[in-house]
Amino acid sequence: MNEIFGIPIQAFLGQLLLGLVNGSFYAMLSLGLAVIFGLLGIVNFAHGALYMIGAYVAWLSLEKLGLNYWWALLLAPLAVGALGVFIERTMLRRLYKLDPLYGLLLTFGLALVFEGLFRDQFGVSGQQYPVPELLRGATNLGFMILPNYRAWVVVASLSVCLGTWFLIEKTRLGATLRAGTENPRLVQAFGINVPLMVTLTYAGGAALAALAGVLAAPVIQITPLMGSNLIIVVFAVVVIGGMGSILGSIITGIALGMVEGLTKVFYPEASNIVVFVIMAIVLVIRPTGLFGKEM
Amino acid sequence: MTVSTGKDDPALPGVPVAKRLSVSRIGQLTWMAVLAFLLAAPFVGVYPIFLMNALCFAIFACAFNLLLGYTGLLSFGHAAFMGSGAYATGWLVRSAGWSPEMGVLAGTLAAGAIGLVVGLIAIRRQGIYFAMITLAMAQMIYFICLQAPFTGGEDGLQGVPRGVLFGVLPLADDLAMYFVVLAVFVAVFLGIVRIVHSPYGQVLKAIRENEPRAISLGYDVDRYKLLAFVLSTSLSGLAGSLKTLVLGFATLSDVHWSLSGEVVLMSLLGGMGTFAGPAVGAATIIGLQNYLADRVGSWVTVIIGATFVFCVLLFRRGIVGELLAWLRRNRAA
Numbered sequence: 001m002n003e004i005f006g007i008p009i010q011a012f013l014g015q016l017l018l019g020l021v022n023g024s025f026y027a028m029l030s031l032g033l034a035v036i037f038g039l040l041g042i043v044n045f046a047h048g049a050l051y052m053i054g055a056y057v058a059w060l061s062l063e064k065l066g067l068n069y070w071w072a073l074l075l076a077p078l079a080v081g082a083l084g085v086f087i088e089r090t091m092l093r094r095l096y097k098l099d100p101l102y103g104l105l106l107t108f109g110l111a112l113v114f115e116g117l118f119r120d121q122f123g124v125s126g127q128q129y130p131v132p133e134l135l136r137g138a139t140n141l142g143f144m145i146l147p148n149y150r151a152w153v154v155v156a157s158l159s160v161c162l163g164t165w166f167l168i169e170k171t172r173l174g175a176t177l178r179a180g181t182e183n184p185r186l187v188q189a190f191g192i193n194v195p196l197m198v199t200l201t202y203a204g205g206a207a208l209a210a211l212a213g214v215l216a217a218p219v220i221q222i223t224p225l226m227g228s229n230l231i232i233v234v235f236a237v238v239v240i241g242g243m244g245s246i247l248g249s250i251i252t253g254i255a256l257g258m259v260e261g262l263t264k265v266f267y268p269e270a271s272n273i274v275v276f277v278i279m280a281i282v283l284v285i286r287p288t289g290l291f292g293k294e295m
Numbered sequence: 296m297t298v299s300t301g302k303d304d305p306a307l308p309g310v311p312v313a314k315r316l317s318v319s320r321i322g323q324l325t326w327m328a329v330l331a332f333l334l335a336a337p338f339v340g341v342y343p344i345f346l347m348n349a350l351c352f353a354i355f356a357c358a359f360n361l362l363l364g365y366t367g368l369l370s371f372g373h374a375a376f377m378g379s380g381a382y383a384t385g386w387l388v389r390s391a392g393w394s395p396e397m398g399v400l401a402g403t404l405a406a407g408a409i410g411l412v413v414g415l416i417a418i419r420r421q422g423i424y425f426a427m428i429t430l431a432m433a434q435m436i437y438f439i440c441l442q443a444p445f446t447g448g449e450d451g452l453q454g455v456p457r458g459v460l461f462g463v464l465p466l467a468d469d470l471a472m473y474f475v476v477l478a479v480f481v482a483v484f485l486g487i488v489r490i491v492h493s494p495y496g497q498v499l500k501a502i503r504e505n506e507p508r509a510i511s512l513g514y515d516v517d518r519y520k521l522l523a524f525v526l527s528t529s530l531s532g533l534a535g536s537l538k539t540l541v542l543g544f545a546t547l548s549d550v551h552w553s554l555s556g557e558v559v560l561m562s563l564l565g566g567m568g569t570f571a572g573p574a575v576g577a578a579t580i581i582g583l584q585n586y587l588a589d590r591v592g593s594w595v596t597v598i599i600g601a602t603f604v605f606c607v608l609l610f611r612r613g614i615v616g617e618l619l620a621w622l623r624r625n626r627a628a
Contacts, residue, residue, distance in 0.1 A: 043426070043427065091604065094608060100422060100423050101369045101422070101423065102607050102611070104369070104371075104426055105563065105603060105606075106603070106604055106607040106608070108559075108600075108603060109600045109601065109602070109603025109604040110600065110604060111600070112556070112596050112597070112599055112603065113596075113597050113600035113601055113604065114600075115596060115600075116597035116598075116599075117597055119593045119596065120593045120597070228552070232431060232552060233431075233434075235427040235430060236427075236431040236434075239420070239424060239427055239431065269442060272438040272441075272442075273438045275431075276431050276432060276434060277435070279428070279431055279432075280432065283416050283417075283419050283420065283428065284416065284419070287419040
């Protein structure tokens with residue numbers, strides 16, 4: 001069997017794998033968005049910009065400091081997490097009592113600032129990041145050639161996603177976090193430092209975005225605009241999945257990435273819009289999203 | 296305050312209470328002054344293309360504010376409607392040879408029709424989700440404009456002629472075009488004031504203040520919101536149509552999400568929920584962009600973003616909102 005629905009099976013599986021890789025990024029980003037939204041009640045528009053900064057930190061630390069990919073995996077989340085702490089402490093903190101729309105507008109402004117700064121510094125043309133030595137080459141699976149780095153991206157991001165899910169749903173720390181989402185005043189009354197928890201949650205979400213940025217760096221062009229183009233798709237993913245469920249946003253992210261990949265095979269013209277079309281259909285049939293709760 | 300009591304106003308010693316101007320009277324006087332300036336502007340050396348561009352964006356921002364300021368719905372995809380109007384008019388006037396008035400009318404209706412579809416989907420969710428859905432739908436329209444055969448892809452539609460309005464008024468003359476745009480702006484502005492002050496507008500405000508209560512009072516909230524959305528998107532389309540005639544082109548930047556963000560900023564900076572605010576905000580932002588474009592290059596984005604952050608943190612009432620609050624404080628004292 002060399003063809004499936006008239007498409008060479010190699011091309012088919014190749015696009016499916018690409019979709020899976022994209023889906024992993026969607027999953028990581030929508031997971032971060034969901035965690036931040038859960039505790040802060042803010043839709044973090046700057047998430048795409050933080051992802052972009054993560055990729056640039058990787059590229060810069062290789063170019064300027066000679067630090068390799070594995071260092072970048074550690075450094076970028078730390079640096080962007082620190083930036084997250086700064087953003088939350090100095091700005092977001094003032095908005096919690098206001099309409100959540102202000103949070104969206106503030107983070108949108110921040111995204112523009114970051115994008116503009118990086119565009120001024122690095123221009124609009126893309127930067128290349130080499131695939132790390134250890135993950136070069138490809139493995140022949142018999143029915144397809146699997147590039148090692150892509151496999152690593154999928155495995156790594158799935159592990160990070162599931163790790164986050166475990167942390168939030170199954171540990172004591174996660175229980176406190178979830179309690180903080182439900183009733184911050186009560187949790188505070190139990191002697192837990194809720195403001196600190198909120199800061200760390202935002203920083204954690206930011207770090208996740210940066211980690212996704214480093215993972216993406218070798219498979220994409222690093223440009224200042226890479227984040228905002230992605231974040232709008234991730235918003236659609238979040239609307240489809242519903243922000244209430246962590247596992248839901250992971251599954252939705254992966255599934256939509258693969259649907260997008262398949263669309264590239266069968267009807268490439270629609271691959272840009274397929275996620276939005278699905279969003280519209282889901283909203284008509286089930287307005288709260290696939291995994292959302294009634295509000 | 297029709298009868299003079301003969302007592303002095305405590306805030307303004309020496310001025311009898313009856314002589315004070317009410318806040319709304321000051322508003323009227325300001326508007327007359329602004330209108331007089333706009334009528335005279337092209338004759339005192341203000342570049343008419345710039346004025347027309349600013350007026351188109353003022354129409355856009357006022358239309359947007361009907362939704363955000365008076366209904367409490369944040370649409371983060373309004374560029375899609377301005378852009379649809381721009382593309383529809385551009386294509387009809389250039390390729391199908393329609394007259395400018397029919398082109399503008401069609402552009403307005405096209406944007407309204409697209410607004411109806413997007414609105415039907417988006418009003419199924421509230422608050423922050425509404426913003427995300429409109430943004431996503433607008434991005435879909437952006438990609439359609441990028442790929443559709445009749446939009447000219449990356450180049451957009453170039454060389455759209457202005458034509459002859461109603462078969463008598465040649466719009467190629469900048470002055471004629473300017474007064475047409477000004478007339479449309481005044482009409483839209485008064486129309487929005489009328490809508491907001493009508494019983495329908497009061498229901499919109501009730502929805503903004505407390506949606507569950509409006510529902511429990513028996514209002515079909517979704518229908519009201521949808522009508523507001525369609526009105527707002529049609530007027531945004533009108534702004535886009537006019538802009539295409541003024542500048543002679545429609546491009547992808549008319550449908551890009553950054554423009555959706557800019558119109559939010561115009562409303563916010565000028566003052567959400569005030570009539571004049573969005574127009575003031577539009578004029579400020581367009582003026583700022585014009586001024587900065589040749590001077591600072593890519594820093595424009597940074598400055599726009601920083602203005603956003605500043606407005607959200609420290610200046611939520613906006614220019615007009617702050618002025619009104621200051622006036623009211625003074626009058627109340």
